């Protein structure tokens with residue numbers, strides 16, 4: 007069993023470099039398999055989801071090499087299989103991007119059902135609807151699905167809901183389809199724009215990414231190329247919140263402040279002093295956090311992936327806050343853990359009602375998913391006594407070095423490991 011210990015350390019202060027976006031990286035790495043030449047990606051974080059993609063790459067003949075400089079080189083010229091192992095596919099969320107990318111090249115793809123954070127319901131119906139509109143058939147089996155198309159033809163696709171995953175996947179499938187595809191009610195997230203920019207750099211013809219209507223003119227061939235992934239707005243947002251909860255001053259460097267517009271506005275509302283320039287943002291905790299109302303929605307609204315750390319921050323606000331989750335109405339697994347630490351929070355429907363200002367006290371808590379982990383780190387920073395967080399593997403899906411980066415700001419985080427009976431039994435069976 008592994009856990010992270012968070013010891014009281016007072017206000018966090020300093021600057022932190024923000025790595026490349028996890029969610030964009032996962033799309034770009036799969037998208038690279040569409041190319042007909044070598045692709046170099048800069049800034050891809052060295053996180054567990056990316057390591058898993060490297061294993062999938064090995065299985066299918068997509069060579070993925072990380073150079074000492076940190077950049078990743080992909081060689082998609084010798085992909086020999088479009089079968090993604092169900093176990094590996096379901097160990098993270100974005101395996102579905104291999105469906106869109108490989109379908110376009112091979113005409114038949116087999117992928118295990120997506121895993122990732124468990125928010126009770128995370129359907130992929132809009133992905134399938136897009137593939138079907140382009141002329142594919144979809145078949146669901148016990149632990150995988152098969153998508154097949156003799157030829158993909160451009161189509162008009164109207165999404166029933168705004169989804170960044172299905173928007174990106176539809177782009178991947180349509181890029182090499184014959185003719186024009188129009189996506190309506192498309193997601194406008196920076197990760198959609200980043201994926202489109204990358205593919206356009208290889209010779210794709212995608213227009214309007216960043217608006218809710220995207221036009222794709224199919225091309226028969228894509229060159230190799232080079233692209234730098236956008237910075238991780240979600241990692242950045244959580245560091246800014248850590249300034250608020252500890253009463254310190256934190257600067258996130260190498261970010262695109264525009265991607266954090268809703269976060270900056272909400273943190274100002276909560277009483278933090280916010281300043282930003284072209285590529286950095288500073289948050290100053292002013293001692294008192296103000297209660298506020300948060301609604302997590304799709305971009306450019308307040309990100310659902312920042313809802314959990316924001317909830318931790320609001321446990322320390324004066325008065326009553328309400329956090330409403332419109333993207334994943336059940337994304338409240340962090341709440342019972344915060345309650346163990348002394349927070350007064352009640353969840354009703356898709357909202358958490360927080361009676362702020364109760365002191366937090368360190369305890370054993372469990373991170374059920376990546377942002378629940380961030381939320382508990384933040385709570386631990388504000389708590390009296392030591393907080394011990396299990397479920398470290400979830401944090402490692404999204405963070406390259408969560409301990410090092412918080413400690414560089416003056417926090418006291420450390421990783422611990424103890425062999426349990428269950429661990430020894432598992433080792434004996436291996």
Ligand SMILES: CC(=O)N[C@H]1[C@@H](OP(=O)(O)OP(=O)(O)OC[C@H]2O[C@@H](n3ccc(=O)[nH]c3=O)[C@H](O)[C@@H]2O)O[C@H](CO)[C@@H](O)[C@@H]1O
Nearest residue numbers: 029099100128129130131132133168169170171172311333
């Ligand atoms: C790997 C990755 O990039 N993960 C992100 C991605 O997840 P993911 O791509 O799974 O999320 P989507 O943007 O697709 O989901 C948005 C909303 O659409 C719904 N939906 C989605 C697809 C579908 O076929 N049918 C459907 O109903 C979802 O239930 C959700 O309510 O965007 C989420 C929303 O910003 C983030 O929390 C995740 O961190």
Ligand SMILES: C=C(OP(=O)(O)O)C(=O)O
Nearest residue numbers: 099100122123311376377
């Ligand atoms: C929900 C998240 O990730 P995933 O979609 O990969 O599960 C997240 O990054 O907060």
